[in-house]
Each structure stands twice: as C-alpha cells, then as structure tokens.
Amino acid sequence: MSLAPHNLGDLIGKxxxxxxxxxxxxxxxxxxxxxxxxxxxxxRSVARGLLxxxxxxxxxxAILSENRVEFIAAFLGAMRAGIIPVPVNFKLPQxxxxxxxxxxxxxxxxxxxxxxAKCASANEIIVFGRDGGSGFGDFLVREGDFTxxxxxxxxxxxxxxxxxxxxxxxxxxxxxxxxxWAIAARNRTASNLPEHRFLVAAPLYHMNALFAVxxxxxxxxxxxxxxxxxxxxxxxxxxxxxxxWLTSVPTMMAMILREKDALAxxxxxxxxxxxxxxxxxxxALVQAVKNLFPNARVQINYGTTEGGPAVFGNHPAGVPxxxxxxxxxxPDIGIRLVRDNDKDANEGRLQLRTPAQMKxxxxxxxxxAKAITKDGFYDTGDIVRRDEQGFYYFVGRxxxxxxxxxxxxxxxxxxxxxxxxxxxxxxxxxxxxxxIKGEKPVAFIVARNSRExxxxxxxxxxxxxxxxxxxxxxxxxxxxxxLAGTNKIDRAxxxxxxxxxxxxxxxA
Numbered sequence: 001m002s003l004a005p006h007n008l009g010d011l012i013g014k015x016x017x018x019x020x021x022x023x024x025x026x027x028x029x030x031x032x033x034x035x036x037x038x039x040x041x042x043x044r045s046v047a048r049g050l051l052x053x054x055x056x057x058x059x060x061x062a063i064l065s066e067n068r069v070e071f072i073a074a075f076l077g078a079m080r081a082g083i084i085p086v087p088v089n090f091k092l093p094q095x096x097x098x099x100x101x102x103x104x105x106x107x108x109x110x111x112x113x114x115x116x117a118k119c120a121s122a123n124e125i126i127v128f129g130r131d132g133g134s135g136f137g138d139f140l141v142r143e144g145d146f147t148x149x150x151x152x153x154x155x156x157x158x159x160x161x162x163x164x165x166x167x168x169x170x171x172x173x174x175x176x177x178x179x180x181w182a183i184a185a186r187n188r189t190a191s192n193l194p195e196h197r198f199l200v201a202a203p204l205y206h207m208n209a210l211f212a213v214x215x216x217x218x219x220x221x222x223x224x225x226x227x228x229x230x231x232x233x234x235x236x237x238x239x240x241x242x243x244x245w246l247t248s249v250p251t252m253m254a255m256i257l258r259e260k261d262a263l264a265x266x267x268x269x270x271x272x273x274x275x276x277x278x279x280x281x282x283x284a285l286v287q288a289v290k291n292l293f294p295n296a297r298v299q300i301n302y303g304t305t306e307g308g309p310a311v312f313g314n315h316p317a318g319v320p321x322x323x324x325x326x327x328x329x330x331p332d333i334g335i336r337l338v339r340d341n342d343k344d345a346n347e348g349r350l351q352l353r354t355p356a357q358m359k360x361x362x363x364x365x366x367x368x369a370k371a372i373t374k375d376g377f378y379d380t381g382d383i384v385r386r387d388e389q390g391f392y393y394f395v396g397r398x399x400x401x402x403x404x405x406x407x408x409x410x411x412x413x414x415x416x417x418x419x420x421x422x423x424x425x426x427x428x429x430x431x432x433x434x435x436i437k438g439e440k441p442v443a444f445i446v447a448r449n450s451r452e453x454x455x456x457x458x459x460x461x462x463x464x465x466x467x468x469x470x471x472x473x474x475x476x477x478x479x480x481x482x483l484a485g486t487n488k489i490d491r492a493x494x495x496x497x498x499x500x501x502x503x504x505x506x507x508a
Contacts, residue, residue, distance in 0.1 A: 007148045008157040008176040008214070009047075009079030011183075012040045015194065015220030023224045023241060024069045028233055031241075034069050036220075041142070042069070046077025048141035053124065055107050057082030057149055060159065062101060062109040064088040064119055066227040067204050070128040070136055072213055074110040075204070079157050079176070082149030086159045087205035089169075090115045091485035096169055097121075100161055103171055103363060110136070151176035159362060160207060160305050163486060171362030172305045178356040182211070182310035183218045185330050189313035193219035196272070199243040201226040201234055201252065206486045208278045211309040212247045221245075229487055231255045232262040239266040245273040246293075249487045250281045253289050254426045254446070255480065269295055277301030279488045280394055280412045284419035285426075286323055302326040302394065306371060307378040308356025311335075312392060325391040326384075334377060337386065347385040349398055351377040383410065400491065402431040402439045407469045411491075414441055414462065414470050421461050423447055423454070426481055429472060430495045432502050442498050443472035446480060453477060476501060 015021070017037030024032040034042075055061060061078045063085055065071050071087075078085040086104045088097060101109070101121045109122035112129060119125045128136045151157065157176040161169040187193065198216050200223050202209035216223045224241045226233065229252055237243065253276060256263075271293040276285075281300055290298050303309035312327030321327055329335045332355065339348030357378045360368040371379055383395040396410030403409070411429040418427035426446040431439035447453040455475040462471040476498070484490040 006150045006176065007080055008151070008179050009043065009076040009081075010148050011076065011214060011217040012036055012043065014218065019220070020222050021217060022069050022072065023222065025224065025226045025233075025237060026066075026068045028236075032069065039069070039073065039217075042073040042140075043077040043080060044146055045140040045142045046073050047081035047083075047148075048144055048146055049139045050078060050081050050083050050108070052141050053108060053139075055081075055083050058084065058156075059107045060084045060086050060104045062086045062088050062104070062106040062119070062122060063111075063205075064090050064097070064109060064115050065112040065128060066090075066114065067200070067209070067225050068112070068128060068227060069225070070110070071204050072225075075158070075210075080146075080148045082151070082155075084156050084159055084173075086161070086171075087210065089161065089163065089203070089205045089485045090118060092169070094118060100169055100171070103169075104159055153177050154359075160205075160210075162305055163484060170364060170367060172358050173360070173362055174308075174356070174358055178308065178354075179211075179214065181332075182308050182354075182356040183215055185310040185313070185332070186211075186215055187219055189327075189330075190219075193221050195221075196245045197222045197224060197241065197243050198245045198247060199224045199226070199234070199237055199241075200247050201229040201237075202247065202249060202278075202487055203228070203485065206278070207303060207305045207309055208249060208486070209247065211303070229255075231259050235259055235262040235266045235268075238268055238271060242270040244270055246271060246275060246296075248274070248276050249278045250276050250285055251279065251426075251481060251483060251487055251489055254285060257288055257292065258425065258446075258480075263292070268293055271296045273297050273299055275299040275301055277303065278486065280396065280415070281324070282412075282416045282419045282427075283324055284416070284424075290323070298323060300324065300326050300394075302392075304352075304378070304380050304382075306358050306361075307352045307380055308354045310356060311352060311354065315389065315391070319389055319391075322387070322391055322393075325387075325393055327392065328390050329392070336377065337384065338379070344385070346387070347395065348383065350380045350382045350384045350392075352380060353377045402441075404431070404434075404440050404469050405437040407467070409441060409470055411441070414443070414466070414472065417462055417465050417470070418443060418445065418458065418472075420465070421458055423449070423452065423458065428481060428489050428491065428494055430491060430498050432474075432495075432498050437469075441470065441472045442474040442476065442502070444476050444478050444481070444494055444498075446478055450477060450479075474498075474502065474505075 109119040334353035337348030396412040
C-alpha cells in the first residue's frame with residue numbers, strides 16, 4: 001500500500017469510492033454510513049472552508065467534540081490545507097481548555113452543540129450539526145479548486161495535549177512525515193486489513209482512537225465510530241455491525257465483562273482481533289478477554305503521545321508473540337533500557353527514538369530538556385522488561401512507583417496479583433502516607449459479586465503470593481472504577497479518595 005508522501009490528511013482514496021469508510025453511531029438507532037468518496041469530498045470542503053475564513057497554513061484550528069464523522073473530516077481537512085488541528089479533551093476543567101486555546105494560538109474551533117460554551121475563548125466557533133452562519137454546513141465550501149498543502153520533513157501535522165495529570169497540559173507537536181511513517185510501520189504488522197471492520201469508541205482527542213482512525217483509513221478498512229464509550233452499546237455494536245477488530249483501553253474491556261445481560265444476548269463471533277493499549281493490562285484481564293472472544297487474537301499495543309504510536313510489532317523470525325507482551329521492536333527505531341546499577345540489565349526505564357516522535361513540547365523548553373536526551377531519545381517514564389527472545393513487557397510507570405519501608409512497589413505488580421483472585425474483576429492500587437513506612441499500599445476493588453466479597457481473604461491471598469510489604473493494608477469496594485478523560489482509571493482521584501478514607505477512619 002502506498003501512502004500520500006507529503007500530507008497526513010490525504011489518507012482517503014486508497015479504497016473504492018463507494019466502500020463504507022465510517023459507520024457513525026452518533027444516533028445509535030439510526031447509523032449513518034459515509035463512503036470513502038463522501039469522506040473525501042467532506043475533507044476537501046473543510047479545507048476550502050478554512051482557507052475561505054482566512055485561516056492560513058501553519059495556524060491552528062481546535063476540535064472540541066464527541067466522536068463523529070465531522071470530527072474526522074475537520075481533522076483531516078485542516079491538515080490538507082496546511083492548518084494544524086488541535087484536538088481538545090472536553091472533560092478538562094474550563095481553565096485548562098482556555099489555556100490550550102491560548103497556548104496553541106487557536107484561530108478557530110470546531111465543536112458540537114453540547115460543548116459549544118467551552119469554546120468561548122476561541123476567535124471563531126463552528127458548530128457541528130448547526131445551521132446558519134456558525135454552523136458546519138454553511139462553513140463548508142463544496143466546490144472550487146484545491147491543492148493539498150505539500151508538507152516538508154519538519155512541518156507539523158497536529159498538536160495533541162497530554163492529560164495534564166501532573167500539571168498543566170503539555171502540547172505535543174507531531175509531523176506529517178513522522179505520523180505517515182507510524183501508519184506504514186503499523187500497517188506492515190497486520191494482514192487483510194481492507195477486510196476488517198474496526199470498532200472505535202475511545203475519544204478522538206486521545207492518541208489511541210485518533211491513530212486507530214488514521215490507520216483504518218490508510219488501510220482502506222471500515223470504522224464503526226461511537227460518540228463515546230458505553231459498555232452495553234459497545235457490545236451491541238459488535239453484534240449489529242459484525243465488527244472484526246476491537247480498539248480499546250483495558251478499562252473499557254473490564255467494564256464490558258460486567259455486562260452479563262448484554263453479553264448473553266450478543267453474537268460476538270465476528271471478532272478476530274481484540275486490541276488494548278494506553279494502560280497496563282493484567283494477565284487475568286487478557287485471559288478474560290480471550291475467553292469472551294474465543295475466535296480473536298488478543299493484542300497488547302504500546303505507544304505514547306510524545307514518542308509515537310508505533311513501537312512494537314511482530315518478531316522478525318516469526319516467533320509467536322507471548323500473550324502478555326507488547327511485542328518486538330519495529331525496524332527503524334532506537335530502543336534502550338535505563339536502569340539503576342543494582343537492576344537487571346533486562347529491566348529499566350524505556351527510552352525511544354522513532355521517526356514519529358515529537359522534537360519538542362510546545363512552548364516548554366525546560367520540559368523538553370527533561371523528556372528528550374541529548375542524543376535524541378524520548379524518555380517514556382515507563383518501566384519495561386525484555387525476555388530472552390527480545391519481546392518487551394510493561395512493568396509499571398516510574399511516576400506511579402512508591403516506597404514502602406525502603407521497598408519499591410509498582411502498583412501494577414500488586415494489581416496483577418489481586419486480579420488473579422476469583423472474587424476480583426478489577427483492581428487499582430494507590431499509596432497512602434504512613435508515619436512508619438513512608439507510604440503503604442491500599443486497594444480499590446470491583447468485585448465479581450459484592451455480596452460474597454471478603455477483604456480479609458483477599459489480603460491473605462496477596463500475602464501468600466507476594467512479599468508481605470506489597471499487601472494492601474486497606475481494601476475499598478467500588479461499583480466501578482472512576483475514569484479519566486482517556487477512559488483510563490483515574491489514579492489521581494483514587495489517591496485523593498484513599499487519603500480521605502484513611503483520615504476519616506483515623507478520626508472515627
């Protein structure tokens with residue numbers, strides 16, 4: 001498959017014009033099918049519309065909306081005009097959204113009716129689904145000459161913003177050529193792609209779903225696009241639209257497994273690949289997903305916003321990928337593990353150098369100096385290990401690690417043990433302050449059956465399967481895990497909740 005050599009927005013046209021590109025489930029009961037030909041015309045109309053409004057190549061257009069065809073058209077159309085799209089997480093506080101608009105020097109903002117008010121700081125607002133002067137329909141220019149912007153090696157295609165969990169959101173500029181390389185690299189790891197129908201429900205302001213859509217369109221596949229993730233509708237969409245490839249983050253799969261009634265009614269036999277990425281995956285969850293989709297290959301993907309979405313793939317000698325592994329390093333990338341002197345040479349902090357990675361954070365030279373080494377490697381902050389065959393496995397986030405009585409604890413280690421217990425569906429471990437130990441672990445649990453749940457039994461299970469310092473001193477039962485804007489577990493919120501609960505119990 002050949003990709004457009006110069007512009008990331010020009011991903012359409014590799015499939016027959018009449019083939020369905022996107023099935024938009026904005027109205028779940030009345031899906032909207034958009035062909036490749038229709039999407040091509042829509043993206044060109046967006047590009048003409050932006051240029052007519054006076055937005056120039058190199059300037060920025062924000063997109064703040066739930067998933068829908070118009071989001072994709074605005075994203076691709078902006079790039080075809082040389083304008084840089086800035087997808088914005090609408091779940092951020094208003095102050096963070098206003099900061100992004102200013103930091104990225106946004107000239108125009110595409111939005112939907114639900115989130116229109118959040119774009120007040122933008123110079124101009126275009127609303128999806130609205131008629132009139134500020135509506136998307138009137139904005140489009142459907143006729144006229146148009147030539148794609150020719151992007152050079154260093155031209156920025158888009159700016160994504162990190163979640164800002166450790167401070168203000170950081171802008172990550174990514175180039176046309178880098179992302180085209182990532183698409184081609186990921187494409188080489190799969191076969192029969194045009195035959196697949198992908199299900200996408202993670203938010204398009206996040207790399208997981210956004211890259212999935214680019215990958216799908218470049219491959220000439222079809223996407224079933226949900227406006228947001230809702231577990232019962234996700235299951236129903238698999239059944240109704242015979243999806244063959246699922247894209248997700250692990251929390252989404254954990255939530256699906258709880259929907260016993262919806263699962264009992266659905267035919268899931270169409271699923272051939274169940275992919276999870278963007279967060280740690282436990283052995284228990286991988287096995288549960290495999291059991292749920294017996295015809296599917298469970299695939300663990302790894303990527304970062306800053307370092308690029310394509311890092312690992314298949315073994316060059318054809319060695320089967322272990323189920324829990326992220327894969328074997330792709331060609332054309334640099335990879336190394338940075339470790340303390342007392343650590344195993346095959347475990348350490350992952351540093352990458354890929355054609356897709358950012359060159360610098362937007363407007364943040366000090367943060368860039370911390371993230372990018374002098375020889376051009378991006379420090380991911382992820383602790384990984386490598387096996388004897390060269391496959392890599394996620395261990396934990398260096399930022400999440402805490403020290404209990406002089407012992408390092410990665411929450412993911414304890415979570416994997418907890419989720420092996422038959423009573424546990426999902427676990428999240430966070431530290432709380434302790435006068436003697438410094439910090440100690442506590443756990444939040446979603447149980448398979450809350451009426452049969454026994455915290456003491458679970459503590460003893462961990463003590464029997466791990467060093468004593470790892471066992472959670474308190475276990476809190478939840479109906480479901482709180483999610484951050486990227487559908488990953490909101491660890492920061494659970495740390496706050498744990499501290500408040502421990503303080504309340506101490507004063508009782």
